[in-house]
Amino acid sequence: MTRLNLKRIRAVAFKEFIQIRRDPRSLALALVIPVVLLVIFGYGLSLDIDNVRMVVWNQDNSQFSQDFVLNFRYSKYFEIVGNIDNYRDIQRLLDNGRIMMALVIPKDFSHYLRSGKTAPLQLLVDGSDSNTATIAMSYVNAVVANYNVHLLSKTFQDQGLVPPKSLSQRPRIWFNMGLESRWFIIPGVISMIMMIIAALLTSITVAREWERGTMEQLISTPVKAPELIIGKFLPYFAIGFFDLIVALVMARFIFFVPFRGSYLLLIFLSMFFLTGALSQGILISTVAKTQILASQLAILTTFIPTMLLSGFIYPIFNMPKFVQAVTYLVPARYYIVILRESFLKGGTLATMWDEAVFLFIFASIMLTMSVKKFKKKVA
Amino acid sequence: MFERIKAILAKEFKQVLRDPRMKTVIFISPLIQVILFGYAANKDITYIPTVIYDQDNTKESRQLLRKFTYSKYFVPKHYIYSVQEQNAVLDKGIASVVLRIDRGFGRNLKSGKEADIQLAYDGSDSNTAMVVMGYANTIISQYQEDLSQEAIADQPLLEEVPKIELRDRAWFNGNLISRNYYLPGVIASIVTMMSLLLTAMAIVREKEIGTMEQLTVSPLKPIELIIGKLIPFAIIALMQSMLITTLGVFWFHIPFRGNLLLLLLGTCVYLFTTLGAGLYISTIASTQQEAMMSVFLFYTPVFLLSGFAYPIHNMPIVIQYLTFLNPLRYFLVVIRGIFLKGVGIEILWEQFIPLLAIGLSVITLSSLRFRRRLG
Numbered sequence: 001m002t003r004l005n006l007k008r009i010r011a012v013a014f015k016e017f018i019q020i021r022r023d024p025r026s027l028a029l030a031l032v033i034p035v036v037l038l039v040i041f042g043y044g045l046s047l048d049i050d051n052v053r054m055v056v057w058n059q060d061n062s063q064f065s066q067d068f069v070l071n072f073r074y075s076k077y078f079e080i081v082g083n084i085d086n087y088r089d090i091q092r093l094l095d096n097g098r099i100m101m102a103l104v105i106p107k108d109f110s111h112y113l114r115s116g117k118t119a120p121l122q123l124l125v126d127g128s129d130s131n132t133a134t135i136a137m138s139y140v141n142a143v144v145a146n147y148n149v150h151l152l153s154k155t156f157q158d159q160g161l162v163p164p165k166s167l168s169q170r171p172r173i174w175f176n177m178g179l180e181s182r183w184f185i186i187p188g189v190i191s192m193i194m195m196i197i198a199a200l201l202t203s204i205t206v207a208r209e210w211e212r213g214t215m216e217q218l219i220s221t222p223v224k225a226p227e228l229i230i231g232k233f234l235p236y237f238a239i240g241f242f243d244l245i246v247a248l249v250m251a252r253f254i255f256f257v258p259f260r261g262s263y264l265l266l267i268f269l270s271m272f273f274l275t276g277a278l279s280q281g282i283l284i285s286t287v288a289k290t291q292i293l294a295s296q297l298a299i300l301t302t303f304i305p306t307m308l309l310s311g312f313i314y315p316i317f318n319m320p321k322f323v324q325a326v327t328y329l330v331p332a333r334y335y336i337v338i339l340r341e342s343f344l345k346g347g348t349l350a351t352m353w354d355e356a357v358f359l360f361i362f363a364s365i366m367l368t369m370s371v372k373k374f375k376k377k378v379a
Numbered sequence: 380m381f382e383r384i385k386a387i388l389a390k391e392f393k394q395v396l397r398d399p400r401m402k403t404v405i406f407i408s409p410l411i412q413v414i415l416f417g418y419a420a421n422k423d424i425t426y427i428p429t430v431i432y433d434q435d436n437t438k439e440s441r442q443l444l445r446k447f448t449y450s451k452y453f454v455p456k457h458y459i460y461s462v463q464e465q466n467a468v469l470d471k472g473i474a475s476v477v478l479r480i481d482r483g484f485g486r487n488l489k490s491g492k493e494a495d496i497q498l499a500y501d502g503s504d505s506n507t508a509m510v511v512m513g514y515a516n517t518i519i520s521q522y523q524e525d526l527s528q529e530a531i532a533d534q535p536l537l538e539e540v541p542k543i544e545l546r547d548r549a550w551f552n553g554n555l556i557s558r559n560y561y562l563p564g565v566i567a568s569i570v571t572m573m574s575l576l577l578t579a580m581a582i583v584r585e586k587e588i589g590t591m592e593q594l595t596v597s598p599l600k601p602i603e604l605i606i607g608k609l610i611p612f613a614i615i616a617l618m619q620s621m622l623i624t625t626l627g628v629f630w631f632h633i634p635f636r637g638n639l640l641l642l643l644l645g646t647c648v649y650l651f652t653t654l655g656a657g658l659y660i661s662t663i664a665s666t667q668q669e670a671m672m673s674v675f676l677f678y679t680p681v682f683l684l685s686g687f688a689y690p691i692h693n694m695p696i697v698i699q700y701l702t703f704l705n706p707l708r709y710f711l712v713v714i715r716g717i718f719l720k721g722v723g724i725e726i727l728w729e730q731f732i733p734l735l736a737i738g739l740s741v742i743t744l745s746s747l748r749f750r751r752r753l754g
Binding site: 122140142174181211291305313315341 | 395398400401404405407408411412415416418419420421422423424425426428469470471472475491493494495496497498499500501502503504505506507508509510512513514515516517519520523524526527529530531534539540541542543544545546547548556557559560572576577580581584587588663664665666667668669671672673675676679680683684688689690692693694695698712715719720722726729
């Protein structure tokens with residue numbers, strides 16, 4: 001085992017710092033990108049589904065059916081953008097995406113209901129975005145179900161009978177009472193930022209030395225492999241750490257995501273993640289000798305899995321079993337749990353123990369592998 | 380002129396594909412992304428981890444709970460017996476929803492009083508919670524419907540009770556498979572990322588290692604240099620989009636209802652923007668690291684504010700107007716229109732015009748800037 005020389009590490013770190021400073025725009029980008037991501041996700045994007053745009057074709061056009069439509073008009077979930085009197089227009093509006101759905105009230109709607117029959121109600125939905133469509137359809141279902149209960153008890157009352165027993169539900173939403181999608185997304189964005197900044201930035205630092213031919217110079221100095229890796233690592237660790245603090249402050253004080261856990265614990269665990277991600281970047285950089293290849297590999301092995309396989313947006317329990325198995329290899333999976341628990345659930349080390357252990361393993365494996373791989377490349 | 384363009388084309392192709400690993404990445408990257416998007420990027424909730432807390436444990440309560448568990452969506456993970464356990468399963472994220480029925484439920488129902496079920500949702504994933512709530516509502520209203528029918532049967536005096544029956548039908552994607560919606564969009568995401576990154580980094584690389592000077596002293600005119608630089612990446616991007624289409628259609632059975640040639644044409648028009656933007660970034664960035672970060676800075680807003688994963692009509696109004704400047708917005712409508720709706724140019728021209736306008740302005744601006752920088 002070689003003993004690490006602090007002076008040499010400092011020298012490499014210093015050189016890397018100078019290199020970063022000489023390229024101030026890269027540094028600026030490393031600080032701007034997190035802010036841009038948070039602003040877009042925080043202000044621009046929302047998974048909340050309200051104001052579903054719809055048109056109504058009221059063939060019945062009686063007072064009765066108009067009253068029924070009011071249930072939609074006065075709901076915050078729907079936005080009636082117009083009335084329509086033929087299927088051609090519905091088709092056209094659905095085709096060019098102007099509306100999400102169309103409600104068709106048949107000619108005898110009120111007649112049927114008044115004479116105690118079942119009246120059909122037609123709903124045409126643009127299913128291309130199935131998630132939104134499912135939620136929008138369940139809103140309509142709820143309106144209709146409520147109306148049916150109302151019709152039923154009214155009929156009973158009209159006949160002088162006691163309205164039938166009914167089932168009520170008391171929903172309670174934990175951790176995010178208002179179902180604000182921002183609270184769900186922002187902690188995930190932080191893990192994405194950490195991954196992008198850490199892995200993408202470092203993924204080309206070693207490849208750059210190869211490409212420019214300065215690697216030979218470094219090899220001919222007395223610097224040893226681990227010293228070189230750690231020296232390269234430190235400045236980027238500082239950048240990543242800074243970005244983490246910026247992201248936490250923005251999440252807390254600009255987007256008002258509640259924070260119920262411990263800052264110290266979160267920052268401590270974030271360091272594991274950061275170390276792992278940075279080492280992974282350096283590992284990629286060592287394997288790929290050109291920067292273009294390194295950047296492609298980094299996107300493929302860090303950015304894409306973090307977006308898709310971490311539970312950031314798509315719930316893991318809903319994936320096919322073999323994909324679920326793969327997600328265990330994605331470090332962001334654990335980090336996102338830690339972030340969400342810290343923000344929304346008041347997680348402690350006791351509740352996040354497993355995730356912490358996995359991140360520690362990830363960091364140690366990546367760090368060892370990047371040093372080993374580098375040694376072999378140089379030799 | 381063609382001779383010279385041909386020469387530089389050959390050089391560029393060689394340079395990109397010289398590294399066999401690069402060839403692999405260009406081929407593998409779309410492959411992996413399609414597979415991931417196909418299997419993992421799924422917002423159709425078909426599996427809801429459910430925890431049951433039945434304090435009543437009567438025939439009635441079990442009957443209601445069975446309505447949930449028989450629905451195939453609500454999968455019971457645990458049965459619990461205390462409030463502490465309920466807190467624990469929600470804290471740990473084991474359950475998306477806890478169905479809780481308090482003592483007295485069965486008795487209340489039998490005596491005609493109002494009985495209730497409590498549903499505790501894990502709201503930390505707000506979108507999933509919304510879908511789960513929708514399913515739960517449906518099941519509860521079905522149970523309510525059963526109760527109503529029983530009540531009606533008990534009243535021989537009542538003849539008929541009015542009711543509305545909802546007949547819903549989803550167009551374009553009848554089975555509501557979110558894969559059909561997302562997967563075609565992967566074409567856009569890969570074409571964007573690849574063409575931007577390859578263009579910007581390849582040009583900056585020449586600057587970085589000093590071979591750009593050699594090119595500028597050669598008899599190549601700037602426009603020839605630009606054409607020669609951009610065409611290989613355009614061809615790579617087109618090949619990747621064909622690969623994605625093939626995989627999507629034959630492996631994932633995404634419907635393809637429109638015209639393949641129109642899709643290729645749309646991709647070509649879209650490439651004007653991304654190649655142009657890549658060229659522009661290459662004139663600003665002095666290192667490949669900077670080029671890569673700049674590409675990311677450009678890519679993320681374009682990608683996120685395009686309607687790819689997040690519906691545009693949900694965005695704040697100001698941002699909705701901004702998205703009119705986003706070429707990906709139009710390209711996605713073209714892709715989805717061709718795949719899912721089978722519409723042709725008679726409807727899509729509304730998208731092609733802004734797409735072409737943005738593309739031409741971006742590529743003209745960047746070419747001018749590139750020429751000035753070179754001169």
